[in-house]
Amino acid sequence: MSLLRAEEVSKRFSGLSALDAVSLTVAPGEIVGLIGPNGAGKTTLFNCLYGVLAPDGGRITFDGRDLAGLAVHRRARLGIGRTFQRIELFAGMTVRDHLLVAERARRGDGALWKDLCNRSRPTSDERARADATLGLLGLDDVADRPVESLSLGRGRLVELGRALMIEPRLLLLDEPSSGLDHRETDEMADVLDVVRRERGTAILLVEHDVAMVRRVTSRLYVLDFGQLIADGPTAEVVADARVRQAYLGDTV
Amino acid sequence: MTDLVSYAIRGVPIGCVFALMAVGVVLTYKTSGVFNLAFGAQAFVSAAVYYETRVRHDWPIWLAFLVAVVALGPAIGYVLDRALFRHLRTAPPIARLVTSLGLLVAIPQMVQIWFGNSPAYNPLGIAPDPGRIFRWGEYALDANQVATILVTLLVVAALTVLFRFSALGLRMRAVVESPRMSELTAINADRVGSSAWMMSSFLAGLSGVLLAPLFAQVEANAFFTLLVAAVAAAAFGGLSSIPLTFAGGLALGVLQQVLAGYLPSDSVVSQGLRPALPFLVLFLLLLFWPPLRGIGRAADPLAGVDPPPPAPAATVRSSGMTTMTRVLAVATVAGFVLAALFWFDAFWLLLFTKGLIFGVIFLSITVLTGMGGQVSLSQAAFAGVGAFATGQLVENFGLPVLPTMFLGALVAAVVGAVLAIPALRLDGLYLTLATLAFALMWENVLVPQTWVSSGPLGVDVPRPLVGPVDFTDDRAFLLLCLVVLALVGLLVLLVKRGTTGRYLDALRGSELAAASIGVDRTRARITTFALSAGIAGLGGGLLASQVGRATPTDYVFFLGLFWVVMVVTLGDRSVQAAITAGMSFLLVPELLSRIDLGFLPEILNPADNPAAIASILFGLGALTYAKHPEGILELQTRRSIERVNTWGAALARRRSATVDASDGPDPAVANGPGGPR
Ligand SMILES: Nc1ncnc2c1ncn2[C@@H]1O[C@H](COP(=O)(O)OP(=O)(O)OP(=O)(O)O)[C@@H](O)[C@H]1O
Numbered sequence: 015m016s017l018l019r020a021e022e023v024s025k026r027f028s029g030l031s032a033l034d035a036v037s038l039t040v041a042p043g044e045i046v047g048l049i050g051p052n053g054a055g056k057t058t059l060f061n062c063l064y065g066v067l068a069p070d071g072g073r074i075t076f077d078g079r080d081l082a083g084l085a086v087h088r089r090a091r092l093g094i095g096r097t098f099q100r101i102e103l104f105a106g107m108t109v110r111d112h113l114l115v116a117e118r119a120r121r122g123d124g125a126l127w128k129d130l131c132n133r134s135r136p137t138s139d140e141r142a143r144a145d146a147t148l149g150l151l152g153l154d155d156v157a158d159r160p161v162e163s164l165s166l167g168r169g170r171l172v173e174l175g176r177a178l179m180i181e182p183r184l185l186l187l188d189e190p191s192s193g194l195d196h197r198e199t200d201e202m203a204d205v206l207d208v209v210r211r212e213r214g215t216a217i218l219l220v221e222h223d224v225a226m227v228r229r230v231t232s233r234l235y236v237l238d239f240g241q242l243i244a245d246g247p248t249a250e251v252v253a254d255a256r257v258r259q260a261y262l263g264d265t266v
Numbered sequence: 267m268t269d270l271v272s273y274a275i276r277g278v279p280i281g282c283v284f285a286l287m288a289v290g291v292v293l294t295y296k297t298s299g300v301f302n303l304a305f306g307a308q309a310f311v312s313a314a315v316y317y318e319t320r321v322r323h324d325w326p327i328w329l330a331f332l333v334a335v336v337a338l339g340p341a342i343g344y345v346l347d348r349a350l351f352r353h354l355r356t357a358p359p360i361a362r363l364v365t366s367l368g369l370l371v372a373i374p375q376m377v378q379i380w381f382g383n384s385p386a387y388n389p390l391g392i393a394p395d396p397g398r399i400f401r402w403g404e405y406a407l408d409a410n411q412v413a414t415i416l417v418t419l420l421v422v423a424a425l426t427v428l429f430r431f432s433a434l435g436l437r438m439r440a441v442v443e444s445p446r447m448s449e450l451t452a453i454n455a456d457r458v459g460s461s462a463w464m465m466s467s468f469l470a471g472l473s474g475v476l477l478a479p480l481f482a483q484v485e486a487n488a489f490f491t492l493l494v495a496a497v498a499a500a501a502f503g504g505l506s507s508i509p510l511t512f513a514g515g516l517a518l519g520v521l522q523q524v525l526a527g528y529l530p531s532d533s534v535v536s537q538g539l540r541p542a543l544p545f546l547v548l549f550l551l552l553l554f555w556p557p558l559r560g561i562g563r564a565a566d567p568l569a570g571v572d573p574p575p576p577a578p579a580a581t582v583r584s585s586g587m588t589t590m591t592r593v594l595a596v597a598t599v600a601g602f603v604l605a606a607l608f609w610f611d612a613f614w615l616l617l618f619t620k621g622l623i624f625g626v627i628f629l630s631i632t633v634l635t636g637m638g639g640q641v642s643l644s645q646a647a648f649a650g651v652g653a654f655a656t657g658q659l660v661e662n663f664g665l666p667v668l669p670t671m672f673l674g675a676l677v678a679a680v681v682g683a684v685l686a687i688p689a690l691r692l693d694g695l696y697l698t699l700a701t702l703a704f705a706l707m708w709e710n711v712l713v714p715q716t717w718v719s720s721g722p723l724g725v726d727v728p729r730p731l732v733g734p735v736d737f738t739d740d741r742a743f744l745l746l747c748l749v750v751l752a753l754v755g756l757l758v759l760l761v762k763r764g765t766t767g768r769y770l771d772a773l774r775g776s777e778l779a780a781a782s783i784g785v786d787r788t789r790a791r792i793t794t795f796a797l798s799a800g801i802a803g804l805g806g807g808l809l810a811s812q813v814g815r816a817t818p819t820d821y822v823f824f825l826g827l828f829w830v831v832m833v834v835t836l837g838d839r840s841v842q843a844a845i846t847a848g849m850s851f852l853l854v855p856e857l858l859s860r861i862d863l864g865f866l867p868e869i870l871n872p873a874d875n876p877a878a879i880a881s882i883l884f885g886l887g888a889l890t891y892a893k894h895p896e897g898i899l900e901l902q903t904r905r906s907i908e909r910v911n912t913w914g915a916a917l918a919r920r921r922s923a924t925v926d927a928s929d930g931p932d933p934a935v936a937n938g939p940g941g942p943r
């Protein structure tokens with residue numbers, strides 16, 4: 015039984031076919047890679063899965079439920095977390111606040127009257143959970159700094175932490191290692207491993223860094239010009255001649 | 267059939283002007299991303315100059331037209347682009363909106379200063395022989411109408427040539443897609459921007475001069491009201507297609523005249539429907555017109571690389587200083603209240619009370635703009651809803667005044683929530699346009715109804731009487747206002763610090779990311795709108811009660827714009843700033859009226875013209891918003907705190923240096939940057 019299932023998803027942008035009948039599945043607790051050259055349609059697929067864009071055709075189900083017409087925040091509440099290729103942080107908020115606001119949103123608790131009774135300060139339980147995530151990501155030392163002061167690598171970790179706070183069953187990560195150096199990329203891969211092992215979170219990972227893809231993913235889809243050109247176990251796909259030509263440029 | 271055609275023909279000239287205005291609005295929106303709210307004000311400038319030269323100085327038509335439209339129009343556009351909008355191309359949308367709002371507030375007053383306050387009756391058109399009637403069979407148009415149609419045809423031809431046969435049209439489109447991207451490519455965005463602004467401002471001037479003969483007198487407000495029709499036409503074109511925009515303008519003009527012809531002029535429906543048409547059309551388009559869908563969300567691919575905003579003052583000051591400023595603030599407020607109670611005369615007492623009431627009203631802008639990141643042009647309407655609802659409920663049902671004020675606030679909140687329903691679909695700019703449509707509809711259609719306002723003099727709202735306390739006593743009423751202000755301030759503070767406030771912070775930071783953690787944008791937006799409208803309504807009721815009646819003139823549309831400008835200029839992020847703004851709203855004109863600069867001509871002398879000068883000051887003040895979105899107060903606070911911190915550091919260093927010297931030489935410190943040598 016797969017957790018996420020996309021069937022024949024298509025999307026056109028005024029003449030340009032960004033996605034052409036793309037199908038993929040993600041099972042609970044597995045890390046699946048999605049690779050492809052620039053402009054292949056990876057981010058577009060993510061946006062369709064996430065409800066930011068409405069696909070022109072096809073069906074997307076999560077945990078057996080059809081997602082058609084469901085708003086982004088509802089998909090989040092179903093248990094799909096996400097990070098962004100172009101980093102999206104809340105300007106002016108501290109790292110800890112990023113996690114706390116996500117934790118509050120997970121609890122779905124936004125009643126105005128609680129604000130008015132001054133009942134909406136973070137509880138010790140919420141703080142403990144935020145601290146645990148901070149610890150997991152190694153962000154304790156910057157917890158109270160505003161996000162603007164962080165490096166891009168740390169910023170990506172904050173995004174991941176924020177997504178983790180909603181306890182997703184599926185994480186969509188769009189190039190989490192772009193802009194990171196080797197050490198930071200390794201750290202990111204470590205974190206993803208831990209997340210999958212300890213929380214059983216399934217991950218769909220768009221990634222250009224082949225070393226990272228090889229290390230963390232068990233299966234791989236390859237997208238080129240909006241079409242799936244290969245899929246299967248990571249090692250086999252990476253060895254595939256067509257993939258090497260289309261994407262890896264025969265350098266691996 | 268003949269009737270229909272003749273009504274339709276009558277609608278063509280006005281439709282032409284709507285179309286010209288709409289095209290002007292779209293041009294700058296497409297090329298510089300600025301939705302120019304000041305477009306109507308620019309039209310007014312040219313209309314006034316044309317009137318001054320043509321009527322008051324009896325210049326020939328061609329000369330007056332040359333000066334007022336051909337020269338002045340583009341010149342204004344050039345200046346606006348060079349001085350302001352060119353630098354805002356990569357600023358957040360709200361900064362551009364606030365800038366044009368500031369101009370909308372400042373420009374008409376500047377013109378008025380030059381133009382004089384005496385009414386300008388019977389404006390002339392551009393036709394040499396205005397009395398002449400052109401007839402085709404049973405259809406007739408007067409000379410000005412024919413001239414309008416001819417001029418429009420000329421402009422259309424010129425525009426078509428420009429877009430078809432020049433590279434400019436193509437470049438303009440590239441600039442719209444991504445200003446940053448086209449900065450990186452060879453396209454000279456500056457040149458495209460300034461030609462668009464010059465063209466647009468020319469159209470503004472032209473439509474101003476063409477419109478003037480429709481009115482009994484040249485007066486700024488009429489132009490804003492008509493701008494809504496132009497905005498509706500622009501919305502019809504999806505804010506991007508110029509031919510569709512043009513068609514929309516024309517259609518609206520025709521539709522309006524046809525409706526006017528067919529609906530019996532004395533029925534309630536037609537009295538309500540006719541003036542409401544442009545607003546209704548705009549509203550419906552915003553809600554249902556597919557080309558508008560999703561436009562607001564199309565992000566600049568290179569957006570988000572702006573430098574981070576400066577840290578709020580509160581975070582850079584030490585806790586000792588925080589305590590000190592708090593004590594000082596409490597002392598100041600207490601001092602003022604005591605002075606008001608025991609020392610102020612009746613005049614200052616009233617003024618001070620009014621300042622408190624405006625503090626309440628302005629907190630509604632703190633909620634909506636500062637916390638919610640939305641610009642509303644209907645705050646005056648919300649205040650009016652609160653005031654008139656209070657008045658009608660008290661008058662018709664004999665309810666006690668004080669609780670009814672809160673009921674009035676509730677009515678306003680409901681109206682605000684209903685208005686926010688477009689938020690289900692609309693983003694920033696469109697929401698602002700929806701508030702514009704609502705505000706003008708409220709003022710022009712609903713307020714004149716007797717069930718709303720009981721006529722132009724308004725409806726009585728007595729002072730409250732609670733048990734033994736009679737608030738007709740001005741000092742008692744002052745205390746009441748103070749309590750209400752404190753309560754509302756506390757409410758805003760709690761919401762700001764609470765979950766709602768943090769959701770709003772997240773939404774302002776990134777709507778997409780906020781949705782990705784499950785924050786419901788629609789719900790947050792409806793909450794802020796309802797809360798803001800409710801607060802404004804409460805303030806409106808209080809104001810009515812202070813004056814003794816709710817009068818339409820106290821809640822006119824334009825005041826609401828001025829309020830927004832005032833609050834964002836001084837600071838929309840904090841409760842203190844809103845209260846300061848409320849006080850300044852009354853005190854600044856009052857102080858200005860005491861500055862007697864007798865050597866200036868009467869019209870420039872603050873003592874003679876305080877309100878206009880205050881409008882100009884704050885309107886121009888709003889132009890600083892793009893640079894300092896935190897507001898002047900916050901900016902100055904931060905600067906002075908930083909200064910104090912530097913002094914403190916210097917002092918500490920000197921002290922440690924003297925201590926070190928007495929303890930014997932310590933090379934590490936002595937050679938440090940702060941060391942004595
Ligand atoms: N909103 C949009 N409007 C029009 N075209 C778009 C839009 N978004 C993406 N595209 C186009 O769709 C294609 C796929 O883009 P997408 O961003 O999905 O690629 P990607 O695989 O994520 O590439 P990258 O590796 O560079 O991130 C590209 O040609 C892009 O130009």
Ligand SMILES: [Mg+2]
Pocket residue numbers: 056057058099
């Ligand atoms: Mg991408």
